[in-house]
Amino acid sequence: MNTRYFTLGLALAAALLAGRAHAQAAPADPAATPETKRLLSNLYKLREKGVMFGHQDDLAYGLTPEGQRWIGEPGRSDVKSVAGSYPAVFGWELGHVELDSARSLDAVPFAKIREYIKQVHAQGGVNTISWHLDNPHNGKSAWDTARTVQYILPGGPDHAKYVTYLDRLGNFLGTLKGAKGEAIPVIFRPFHEHTGSWFWWGEKNCTAAEYKQLYEFTINYLRNTKKLHNLLIGYSPSDVETPAHYLARYPGDGYVDVLGFDAYYSGDGSAYKKTMATNLPILAQVAREHRKLPALTETGFERLPTADWWTKTLLPIIADYKLSYVLVWRNGRPDHYYAPYPGQTSAADFKAFTQDKRVLLEKQVAPLKIYSKNL
Structure with a gap:
């Protein structure tokens, strides 16, 4: 064997692999900011270290050891209280920003959400945003199921109203600035859970073509009209x-950076385990073929009545998949929470879960400086 040519062959193969990895890490937005490019590239690399754990509204409110609510206490976090670190990923909800409301649909002031997003960015964590926007056709909630999309597309009678909604959303997103005035990168996940039909954008409430057109118009408007280039876009049925x-309603690779799905545990968990056994391999396959970042964008077990749910159910399910992150829903009320608080039944098991080397909290991610340098 000619060692010179063998060495050249290895170098070429390495270059091709590096090129492929670079292509995978390129944001869908060609004009993405440098910080957004670095974040996405680093999120791919972090998958080799483990899966980031996330929690919705983690800094905004939670539950005390007595099971009562706490709201807006600086530095407080149920995840941190139990595990000793903030989560690596923080979810935020912008529903009602489109109404020019002072508070989100979960009653968190938008001024506080802005502060929290800035805090997470400064700490080295990751922000992801959902948007349960009210129905722009009839003024009802996101959970209204009247046919709507056809009326808000370009040329429709409610299109101007929807554009107003986008302007208000874009204006808020445009205020997310870091310490140096840089736009803070966020994962924005619009029109989620669309394969269900409980939202007005759901599968039975609009055609695939209408959904795609709505998705494309929305992202194009935020990029081109609102000049927002700090958004990584999440697609999550x-x-x-x-x-x-x-992929039936997938808007195309030019509009998506993160692929995920939402699934919740209930009852004896048989349906959840079946859903995971079906959906995780599909997610892995589609993410690989489309060179997108895979994540479990929403999950959890309401009230966590099973003491060992974290290590015996969730961890084994996700262990074989190189997911970017797993986000559990909010701790909204004593009867509606998804992360443990001190003294809660599953708290000890959750701590063991977060101590597993395959699970990453902010304390593991922050030192890597994922916005300012390449890993």
């Missing part, structure tokens, strides 16, 4: 049956 089903 609920339960699907096949890769074709997953």
Whole structure:
């Protein structure tokens, strides 16, 4: 064997692999900011270290050891109180920003959400945003199921109203600035759980073509009209049956950076385990083929009545998949929470879960400076 040519062959192969990895890490937005590019590239690399754990509204409110609510206490976090660190990923909800409201639909002041997003960025964590926007056709909630999308697309009678909604959303997103005035990168996840039909953008409430057109118009407007280039876009259906089903309403690689799905544990967990066994392989396949970042964008077990749910159910399910992050829902009320608080039944098991080397909290991620340098 000619060692010179063998060495050149290895170098070429390495270069091709590096090029492929670079292509995978390129944001869908060609004009993405440098910080946004670095974040996405580093999120790919972090998958080799483990899966980041996330919690919705983690800094905004939670529950005391007595099971009562705490709201807006500086530095407080149920995850931190139990595990000794903030989560690596923080979810925020912008529903009602489109109404020019002072508070989100979960009653968190938008001024505080802005502060929290800036805090997370400064600490080295990751922010992800959902948007349960009210129905722009009839003024009802996101959970209204009247046919709507056809009326708000370009040329529709409610299109101008929807554009107003986008202006208000974009104006808020445009205020997310770091210490040096840089736009803070966020994962923005619009029109989620669309394979269900409980939202007005759901599968039975609009055609696939209408959904795609709405998605494309929304992202194009935020990029081109509102000049927002700090958004990584998340696409996350609920339960699907096949890769074709997953992609049936996919707007295209030019509009998506993160692929995920939402699934919640209930009852004896049999449906959840079946959903995971079906959806995680589909997610892995589609993410690989489309060179996108895979994540479990929403999950959890309401009130966590099972003491060992974290290590015996969630961890084994996700262990074989190189997910970017797993986000559990909010601790909104004593009867509606998804992360443990001190003294809660699953608190000790959650601490063990977070101490597993495959699970990353902010304390593991922050020192890597994922916005300012490449890993």
